[in-house]
Amino acid sequence: MSETVADVSALIVQTLLANPKVPRDINGSSKIVEDLAFDSLAVMNFVMEIEDSLDVSVPLDRLADIRTIDDLAACIVSLKQAS
Amino acid sequence: MSIFSKYDGLAQSLAAVTADGGRNPFAVVIDRPLSSTVGLIEGRETLLFGTNNYLGLSQSEAAIEAAIAAARTHGVGTTGSRIANGTQGLHRQLEERIAAYFQRRHCMVFSTGYQANLGMISALAGKDDYLLLDADSHASIYDGSRLGHAQVIRFRHNDPEDLRKRLRRLEGTPGAKLIVVEGIYSMMGDVVPMAEFAAVKREAGAWLLADEAHSFGVMGAHGRGVAEADGVEGDVDFVVGTFSKSLGTVGGYCVSDHDGLDLIRLCSRPYMFTASLPPEIIAATMAALDEMGRRPELRHTLMDNARRLYAGLNAAGLRTGPQASPVVSVILDEVDQAVRFWNRLLDLGVYVNLSLPPATPDQHPLLRTSVMATHTPAQIDRAVDIFATVAREFDLMRPAAATA
Numbered sequence: 512m513s514e515t516v517a518d519v520s521a522l523i524v525q526t527l528l529a530n531p532k533v534p535r536d537i538n539g540s541s542k543i544v545e546d547l548a549f550d551s552l553a554v555m556n557f558v559m560e561i562e563d564s565l566d567v568s569v570p571l572d573r574l575a576d577i578r579t580i581d582d583l584a585a586c587i588v589s590l591k592q593a594s
Numbered sequence: 595m596s597i598f599s600k601y602d603g604l605a606q607s608l609a610a611v612t613a614d615g616g617r618n619p620f621a622v623v624i625d626r627p628l629s630s631t632v633g634l635i636e637g638r639e640t641l642l643f644g645t646n647n648y649l650g651l652s653q654s655e656a657a658i659e660a661a662i663a664a665a666r667t668h669g670v671g672t673t674g675s676r677i678a679n680g681t682q683g684l685h686r687q688l689e690e691r692i693a694a695y696f697q698r699r700h701c702m703v704f705s706t707g708y709q710a711n712l713g714m715i716s717a718l719a720g721k722d723d724y725l726l727l728d729a730d731s732h733a734s735i736y737d738g739s740r741l742g743h744a745q746v747i748r749f750r751h752n753d754p755e756d757l758r759k760r761l762r763r764l765e766g767t768p769g770a771k772l773i774v775v776e777g778i779y780s781m782m783g784d785v786v787p788m789a790e791f792a793a794v795k796r797e798a799g800a801w802l803l804a805d806e807a808h809s810f811g812v813m814g815a816h817g818r819g820v821a822e823a824d825g826v827e828g829d830v831d832f833v834v835g836t837f838s839k840s841l842g843t844v845g846g847y848c849v850s851d852h853d854g855l856d857l858i859r860l861c862s863r864p865y866m867f868t869a870s871l872p873p874e875i876i877a878a879t880m881a882a883l884d885e886m887g888r889r890p891e892l893r894h895t896l897m898d899n900a901r902r903l904y905a906g907l908n909a910a911g912l913r914t915g916p917q918a919s920p921v922v923s924v925i926l927d928e929v930d931q932a933v934r935f936w937n938r939l940l941d942l943g944v945y946v947n948l949s950l951p952p953a954t955p956d957q958h959p960l961l962r963t964s965v966m967a968t969h970t971p972a973q974i975d976r977a978v979d980i981f982a983t984v985a986r987e988f989d990l991m992r993p994a995a996a997t998a
Contacts, residue, residue, distance in 0.1 A: 550951075550952045551952060552951070552957075553952070555729070556729070559729070559748065559750065567763065568747045568760050568763050568764070570724075570745035570746050570747055571739065571746040571747070571748060572740075572745060594763070
């Protein structure tokens, strides 16, 4: 298992695009709250889906520092390397 | 720039809710209760189906008399925290009574149920520990997790298998794992599969805290909650709950058999840095606890009433939560429709709770009702009729065979 930040970021974008309410033009630098118009609950629910795809748990306290999709991808990669 | 400008969006949402002369659903005034089940709202007698007063004990004669007597002998306030300003004998008595009711060795009481969760969760799970929270947890549980320093992991609602998976990912990590579940979930009224969670907890060597706020006095042969009903009280390390629902007063508690509970008094900020429960509330709570223990029929009537309301609303073609419990929620699709529906119910004499996303699961607005042991069958039938009338006005009757 050696996903890069780019790999994980691409997977997150792909997962998000499965939701028809998400804007079509998102990329790694899109801001999760502002650009996707997600509320706190929607963010947590979407992170749960990503966790299952990548078999990793992202502690909620880590989410506080995450603004963009790339931030989330970098966080997940570091969590996977630590485990 | 105003300090309130960050709430411009909230102000717009509120304006949309109250447009067209609608009421502010979060500012309803019950001028006074006429009984546990009827209140005076806008000058009209209104059926109360949204007060969480499950056993009707907020109007218990015994509790009222006990409160008056305690106020006469002890005064009306404690004016300080137990750690800084002293414990009163009544606090000790209440803790002994609650511990005895739950057949546990220890009890700590808090000034509210919210603070009980905040105080226990933040103090139990430290920096190197893990908190595993049900996704649909009450705000007090999430807030407790933010007040402490543990790593917080969320598992899918009422899904022991999902929890098992997340615990497996933590195998080999140092630190205690504290699982937090609720007995009855307050939005949809669904009940936790406590025995299954207890099994996962045992396998993983984790700790289990159950918030029985809505199930205390409601579930189990003696009203000790879902853990009692499922026969797994021995697996639940900490039971947290509130006096403000089935006992009709205010305050929170945690009971446990672990001797360490006493240490939490010295490190739980929501316990240490707030005024303790006042004498009249303690006395009323103990009287209500006596009454609850003496009158098990209240629980049976409550569940009969819950089934009557649940069946009635479903028969009226409305969509509800997954099971009959003292919390019965009607699930709607659009916020605007839910707001208008809620206003019509109040026009016609039924008070329920309007619950809006993101406080609700799955982004659906809810018309949340809570049932009481003291509702008469006629009152429940009347509420169902009014729901059905409004549903017809809104053309919401769905064919019985249709699925959501």
